[in-house]
Every structure is written in C-alpha cells, then in structure tokens.
Amino acid sequence: MKVGIPRAFLYYKYHYLWESFLEELGIEYVVSPYTNREIYQQGTIYAIDEACLSSKIYLGHVASLLGKCDYILVPRVFGFGEDGSVCTKFQAIYDVVNNTFRNQKIKILYYNINPKETANEFRSFLKMGKFLGKKKAQITRAYLIAKQNQKVNQLMDMKRQESLLEKDGMKILLVGHPYNVYDRYIGDPIIQYLKSLEVTPIIADLCDKKAAREASFQVSETLPWAFNRELVGAIEIYRKKIDGIILMSSFPCGPDSLVNEIILRRIKGIPILNLVLDGQDGSAGLETRLESFIDIIKIKRDEKDED
Ligand code: SF4
Known part of the structure; x- marks a missing residue:
C-alpha cells in the first residue's frame, strides 16, 4: 500500500508528523513534487474560479498524485486547540477533493480532526492507522514517536531562525x-x-x-x-x-x-x-x-x- 501526500496546505505544518508516522508504521508514501507551472495550471482547471490560489494549487497537487498511490491523505480539520477555528477551506477540502475527482475514483485516507468533538488528533491517527491495517499498540507508538520527531524538528527550525535574528x-x-x-x-x-x-x-x-x-x-x-x-x-x-x-x-x-x-x-x-x-x-x-x-x-x- 502506498499513500500519496499533496505538498500543499497543511503539509507544510505537519509534514514531520505525517511522514514519520507513516515511516514508523512501515507504510510507503510519496509526496507530490514542488509546485510548478503544470501543477498550478492543473489546479486552476479543477478549481472553481472563486477559489483561493492556495486551494487551486492544492487540487493541482492532488491531480499530480492520481495513479501514483493507493490512497491520498487529505485532512479534514474543523478546529485547532480548545477554541481556535480554522479557515473553512480546511473543513471543506476533503469533500471538494472527493467530488472533484469522483470520476477518477479517488480513494482518500481517513484523517478527521474536530477538537470540539471526540475526534482529537490522537484518535484521528488511531483511526488512520487502523484503516491502514495496523494494531493499536503499534499505532500509538508510531504516533508518539512522530509527535516527538515533529517537536524536535520544529525546535531546531526555530533555533536556526533565532540565530538569523542575531x-x-x-x-x-x-x-x-x-x-x-x-x-x-x-x-x-x-x-x-x-x-x-x-x-x-x-x-x-x-x-x-x-x-x-x-x-x-x-x-x-x-x-x-x-x-x-x-x-x-x-x-x-x-x-x-x-x-x-x-x-x-x-x-x-x-x-x-x-x-x-x-x-x-x-x-x-x-x-x-x-x-x-x-x-x-x-x-x-x-x-x-x-x-x-x-x-x-x-x-x-x-x-x-x-x-
Ligand atoms: S486561509 Fe483559507 S482562503 Fe486563505 S489562503 Fe488559506 S485556505 Fe485559502
């Protein structure tokens, strides 16, 4: 089984977490290429005119992954933390992708986060891991390692920037x-x-x-x-x-x-x-x-x- 990850939207916030979670579970993944003119143009073809440039680019990345993987990771995120909301695009993109690529019979990997209800991040990863055929203990371990990896890498990125400020x-x-x-x-x-x-x-x-x-x-x-x-x-x-x-x-x-x-x-x-x-x-x-x-x-x- 191979998972495709669009290099757009929340990938830039969570790539350490997603990639190391899949690696720990032994799941092969492919990240779409860096955005180029072709990806951008594909996105503008698939998106409605009123969509923001970033969501057009997202659709271009999804299109570039079709036929290259079994499932595509398209997160559906309703909120952040206890009372933070996010742009409605992050709630809608799952359905937008599902509908836009229905003729290509796209298969989307489960990833659904709604902190105000029961779907917090850990539960969401648990479901994702089960969907990928893994056991609870293995998924929990992979999630904790991935979280730690994300924390360490983000800290290193922050430190690098601190030195630039000097x-x-x-x-x-x-x-x-x-x-x-x-x-x-x-x-x-x-x-x-x-x-x-x-x-x-x-x-x-x-x-x-x-x-x-x-x-x-x-x-x-x-x-x-x-x-x-x-x-x-x-x-x-x-x-x-x-x-x-x-x-x-x-x-x-x-x-x-x-x-x-x-x-x-x-x-x-x-x-x-x-x-x-x-x-x-x-x-x-x-x-x-x-x-x-x-x-x-x-x-x-x-x-x-x-x-
Ligand atoms: S905040 Fe929403 S509308 Fe603005 S660029 Fe991001 S996804 Fe698009």
Missing part, C-alpha cells in the same frame, strides 16, 4: 501561511529575491507558536482563526528585531484580507508591504515592488543614522 544586516519578517511562504511557485521566489538583495528573510511561521498565540491578543482579542493568530503574534514577538514586514497572502483569501487590514491599522512604526499573490506569470512587477520597499527602508535608516 545576524547583522537587514531583516524582513515574512508574514503568511506556510503553504504560501514555502511554496516553490508563489512564495519561494520572494524569499530568493530578498536574499539576492542581501536581506535576511525571517519567517513568522517559525516563531514559538504558543508564545505567538498569546502575544496575538495584544493586537486583537477577537481574531477567530488560530493560524492567523500565530502569524499576528509573531509580529509582536519579532517587531523589535526586524526592519520591515511583508504580508504575503493568496488571492482571494477571506481571513487574510481581514487580518492584514487589522495589522496595517494597528502595527505602527515599521514599514509594511502588503503582497497579494495571484499566480500570474512574470515576476518583474513583484521584484520592482520588493526592491522599492527595501530601498525605502534603507533610505529611512540612513536618514536616522545622519540625525
């Missing part, structure tokens, strides 16, 4: 969902371009999540989306160590458009660039905006030094 030179905080920031087609070109300008990109998603969720209340007490809370809180935690902020969201994202507006109104005293990614061809316009943004920060810095 470096000299300009640092820009990238505030966006990891599936946008790390995506090779839409987010990574921005990271690479900043590096080419000798700017160190700091990723909001690599901040201590618990501390970020707590810090987010200083910006807004009423934000409903847990993942956005982590990003907003990262701004509070890092703001004294960075020179500017780039908000990266995909078109047309409901939660981000509201949250970015709050950020723009409430975070003062630091330059902010609001980028809405639409997957269109050509990076010239984007590079010009990035370059101007960096130039403005440099000019302001020089003016300050002269005073």
Whole structure:
C-alpha cells in the first residue's frame, strides 16, 4: 500500500508528523513534487474560479498524485486547540477533493480532526492507522514517536531562525501561511529575491507558536482563526528585531484580507508591504515592488543614522 501526500496546505505544518508516522508504521508514501507551472495550471482547471490560489494549487497537487498511490491523505480539520477555528477551506477540502475527482475514483485516507468533538488528533491517527491495517499498540507508538520527531524538528527550525535574528544586516519578517511562504511557485521566489538583495528573510511561521498565540491578543482579542493568530503574534514577538514586514497572502483569501487590514491599522512604526499573490506569470512587477520597499527602508535608516 502506498499513500500519496499533496505538498500543499497543511503539509507544510505537519509534514514531520505525517511522514514519520507513516515511516514508523512501515507504510510507503510519496509526496507530490514542488509546485510548478503544470501543477498550478492543473489546479486552476479543477478549481472553481472563486477559489483561493492556495486551494487551486492544492487540487493541482492532488491531480499530480492520481495513479501514483493507493490512497491520498487529505485532512479534514474543523478546529485547532480548545477554541481556535480554522479557515473553512480546511473543513471543506476533503469533500471538494472527493467530488472533484469522483470520476477518477479517488480513494482518500481517513484523517478527521474536530477538537470540539471526540475526534482529537490522537484518535484521528488511531483511526488512520487502523484503516491502514495496523494494531493499536503499534499505532500509538508510531504516533508518539512522530509527535516527538515533529517537536524536535520544529525546535531546531526555530533555533536556526533565532540565530538569523542575531545576524547583522537587514531583516524582513515574512508574514503568511506556510503553504504560501514555502511554496516553490508563489512564495519561494520572494524569499530568493530578498536574499539576492542581501536581506535576511525571517519567517513568522517559525516563531514559538504558543508564545505567538498569546502575544496575538495584544493586537486583537477577537481574531477567530488560530493560524492567523500565530502569524499576528509573531509580529509582536519579532517587531523589535526586524526592519520591515511583508504580508504575503493568496488571492482571494477571506481571513487574510481581514487580518492584514487589522495589522496595517494597528502595527505602527515599521514599514509594511502588503503582497497579494495571484499566480500570474512574470515576476518583474513583484521584484520592482520588493526592491522599492527595501530601498525605502534603507533610505529611512540612513536618514536616522545622519540625525
Ligand atoms: S486561509 Fe486563505 S489562503 Fe488559506 S485556505 Fe483559507 S482562503 Fe485559502
């Protein structure tokens, strides 16, 4: 049996957990390739026009896995923690995928998390493991090892970022969902371009999540989306160590458009660039905006030094 994992959406949050869980159970898996033009185009063919760019890319990844595995891991997630909600896309994507690819007779691996009901993460993994034909003791062991592996790797990622914050030179905080920031087609070109300008990109998603969720209340007490809370809180935690902020969201994202507006109104005293990614061809316009943004920060810095 082989499991396919789309390299999109929650993969970027949970890949350590998912991959090591399957490895511990001895289940073979394949991760879809990095997003490329073909995957993006496939996604736009399968998705409805109104879908956000990130969910179009997700469908492209699912399409790229068809015929390459027996089951595809498509999580259905209703909430996060005790009272955090998530974008409705994470609740709906299971059904969207099921319906979109019904003619291809897609088979989806069970993964259903609803912390407000009984389907917490461990129970969900238990069901997934049973679905894969494994015994309870083996599944429990695999889950605990995978959790530990996720924790250690996330800690290492966080530490690596902490050391970048100590470096000299300009640092820009990238505030966006990891599936946008790390995506090779839409987010990574921005990271690479900043590096080419000798700017160190700091990723909001690599901040201590618990501390970020707590810090987010200083910006807004009423934000409903847990993942956005982590990003907003990262701004509070890092703001004294960075020179500017780039908000990266995909078109047309409901939660981000509201949250970015709050950020723009409430975070003062630091330059902010609001980028809405639409997957269109050509990076010239984007590079010009990035370059101007960096130039403005440099000019302001020089003016300050002269005073
Ligand atoms: S949060 Fe925005 S980008 Fe992410 S799935 Fe929802 S609408 Fe799409």
